[in-house]
Amino acid sequence: MTQQAQTIQGSIVAIVTPMFEDGSVDWKSLEKLVEWHIKQGTNSIVAVGTTGEASTLSMAEHTQVIKEIIRVANKRIPIIAGTGANSTHEAIELTKEAKELGADAALLVTPYYNKPTQEGLYQHYKAIAEAVDLPQILYNVPGRTGVDMHNDTVIRLADIPQIVGIKDATGDVPRGQELIEGLKGKDMVVYSGDDATAYQLMGLGAQGNISVTANVAPKEMSEMCASALAGDAAQAEQQNNTVANLHQILFCESNPIPVKWALHEMNLIETGIRLPLTPLAEQYRTPLREALITAGVIK
Numbered sequence: 445m446t447q448q449a450q451t452i453q454g455s456i457v458a459i460v461t462p463m464f465e466d467g468s469v470d471w472k473s474l475e476k477l478v479e480w481h482i483k484q485g486t487n488s489i490v491a492v493g494t495t496g497e498a499s500t501l502s503m504a505e506h507t508q509v510i511k512e513i514i515r516v517a518n519k520r521i522p523i524i525a526g527t528g529a530n531s532t533h534e535a536i537e538l539t540k541e542a543k544e545l546g547a548d549a550a551l552l553v554t555p556y557y558n559k560p561t562q563e564g565l566y567q568h569y570k571a572i573a574e575a576v577d578l579p580q581i582l583y584n585v586p587g588r589t590g591v592d593m594h595n596d597t598v599i600r601l602a603d604i605p606q607i608v609g610i611k612d613a614t615g616d617v618p619r620g621q622e623l624i625e626g627l628k629g630k631d632m633v634v635y636s637g638d639d640a641t642a643y644q645l646m647g648l649g650a651q652g653n654i655s656v657t658a659n660v661a662p663k664e665m666s667e668m669c670a671s672a673l674a675g676d677a678a679q680a681e682q683q684n685n686t687v688a689n690l691h692q693i694l695f696c697e698s699n700p701i702p703v704k705w706a707l708h709e710m711n712l713i714e715t716g717i718r719l720p721l722t723p724l725a726e727q728y729r730t731p732l733r734e735a736l737i738t739a740g741v742i743k
Contacts, residue, residue: 452522452549453651454487455666457658458495460700461509463716469505473713478516485666486658489513490551493526495656495700500718511545528553532568539576549579556589562597573606580606585613585637595623602632611654613637617644624649639691643680646672656699657690660706661741689735696728706732710742
């Protein structure tokens with residue numbers, strides 16, 4: 445495992461891919477966002493995850509976004525490349541590319557839509573781990589993919605050396621706790637993938653939070669994660685309360701619709717988003733603006 449992979453903890457932003465109104469990638473804004481995150485205390489960045497619109501980027505763009513984020517970060521913080529696919533072959537190719545580009549780890553969502561069995565999930569991840577010598581983080585988000593990877597499958601995968609972590613986006617804290625307990629003694633860690641419950645899961649032993657909210661409140665999320673990891677539950681809860689409204693409103697429509705609108709409100713990116721996603725509906729704009737004000741993100 446690389447030194448950078450060992451230090452992946454704390455607030456990990458699943459960064460947006462900024463776009464112009466015509467849908468083309470805004471490279472200058474992407475560079476500015478990476479610099480801003482590093483200054484604000486974000487501990488690590490996930491490039492081209494769900495929030496980065498991986499599903500509508502071309503293969504060439506996918507590679508280019510990862511490459512650009514790695515270039516700008518310049519080893520100051522670890523970069524995790526989203527390389528998941530519902531085809532094992534494609535996931536292997538994307539993960540190989542991420543390794544060549546210099547990513548510190550890969551984040552691999554469960555194959556979506558085709559609904560593999562638990563054995564299929566095991567064989568999928570095993571094949572990627574055996575094909576590419578790069579630290580790999582599994583990603584279970586059943587509400588989005590229609591596929592739920594069971595805890596016992598995760599624990600079984602923990603015996604494969606390249607598999608170093610899992611992003612648990614179930615939002616089910618008792619289940620997450622059970623997984624953390626089941627992984628004790630194994631070389632694999634749990635990250636929360638649910639902003640609203642992240643501080644609780646970190647209090648139980650998770651090593652960080654792969655976050656949507658950190659896109660708009662990087663400093664606040666970094667401080668909350670630091671408190672939770674230090675075992676200061678009361679402080680972490682208090683810090684979480686300041687951004688709790690954001691955790692909710694940023695999912696009023698499918699991610700990343702709300703978070704991209706919020707970043708536009710903050711004058712950090714243009715309004716671009718790719719179909720079939722559309723800009724935030726009018727009725728959510730005022731409540732989202734109010735949540736940003738309450739969190740102290742805008743005045």
